[in-house]
Amino acid sequence: MPDRRPPQDPATPSASSSSETVRAHYAGLAGPLVAATGVVLDLHGRVLVLATSYKDGLELPGGTVEDTETPEEGLARELKEELDLSVPVGRLLAVDSCPPGALGRSLVVHVHLVGPLDPARIAGISFPDGEITEAHWLAPEEAAERLPDRIAPRLRAAVAALRSGSLAHLADGVPQPGSPAGLDPAVRAALEHAGGYDEAGHRAARPKAVTAANVLFTDRAGAVLLVQPGYGEPGRWLLPGGGVDSDLGETPRAAAAREVREEIGLDLEPGRLLAVNWSHRPGFPARIRFLYDGGVLDPDTLARIRLQPSELLRWRTAPRDELRGLVKPLLRRQIKNCLKAKARGAGPLELHEGRPLGPKPPKPPKAPKGHTTSL
Known part of the structure; x- marks a missing residue:
């Protein structure tokens, strides 16, 4: 049987290299940026959106994952730093893979559910690091209308995933044909009737x-x-x-x-x-x-x-x-x-x-x- 393994890159450490060398190599690779965003809900189903001191427009809580953090750990840290909020990070609702933008790096965003928060936790929210200037609780559709175009699709898809008990697969904010949540039902039906699905995509996108x-x-x-x-x-x-x-x-x-x-x-x-x-x-x-x-x-x-x-x-x-x-x-x-x-x-x-x-x-x-x- 022919060897189908790719040729070894001279710049890539071999398995016999020291663990420190291997770690340093992979730590220096220019991979995509990873960010974690929270859909933070109250008991009435409203979404928390934030105004910041460093950019125009509203934001969802969260930020870039640092060093060896997982997305869940990064989001928990951001919630504590930005809002003095110590709460468990809930289930994954959506993943959005975005091409390189102004920073020249591709971006992978994980969107997680946080809450619902009770009134006592909401009353304890503050802005200790000064990055956040205002917090607003809005109905999901109103929040999506007021968020920037790059963020609103993620919120809509995440809410759809929350309601359907599923997960949204996005590329630059656009739900993909096989996404179990977030895809417009009329689009899903049109793709299905036109034979636009393979078996795996059809099974994933069918309503449950x-x-x-x-x-x-x-x-x-x-x-x-x-x-x-x-x-x-x-x-x-x-x-x-x-x-x-x-x-x-x-x-x-x-x-x-x-x-x-x-x-x-x-x-x-x-x-x-x-x-x-x-x-x-x-x-x-x-x-x-x-x-x-x-x-x-x-x-x-x-x-x-x-x-x-x-x-x-x-x-x-x-x-x-x-x-x-x-x-x-x-x-x-x-x-x-x-x-x-x-x-x-x-x-x-x-x-x-x-x-x-x-x-x-x-x-x-x-x-x-x-x-x-x-x-």
């Missing part, structure tokens, strides 16, 4: 969906079993269930059984599928929910419920007419349609935002005169 599985239990009076999580918006109630671990090969039915076992301590096999609900909000992944019939729980079974303490606060059963004050409209519509399907023996239903699609389910047959029907 999040899948969950829940179980509808009732007691003997027909009240619905609800659980209150200790995370997210306070005071909300949900059906037992959760996300499908599809990356582990889990099916929705297996996920429903696992979540019931983990959350409320009942080892019960889900019954028949009552409905599949599709929900979508622009800019976010679609959400698909499989809803299974858990059957009727008798008092002894309800008494065996044991909540997962790290996740759930309380459980209760709620009559149908009390759901409005407990459950958000989207889930409430799903529950009510599943109760109808359960009573009629219909389904599985196809729901969009909790509302039935397709042919209407058949109504239960009327009982002959003189007879009564119980459900």
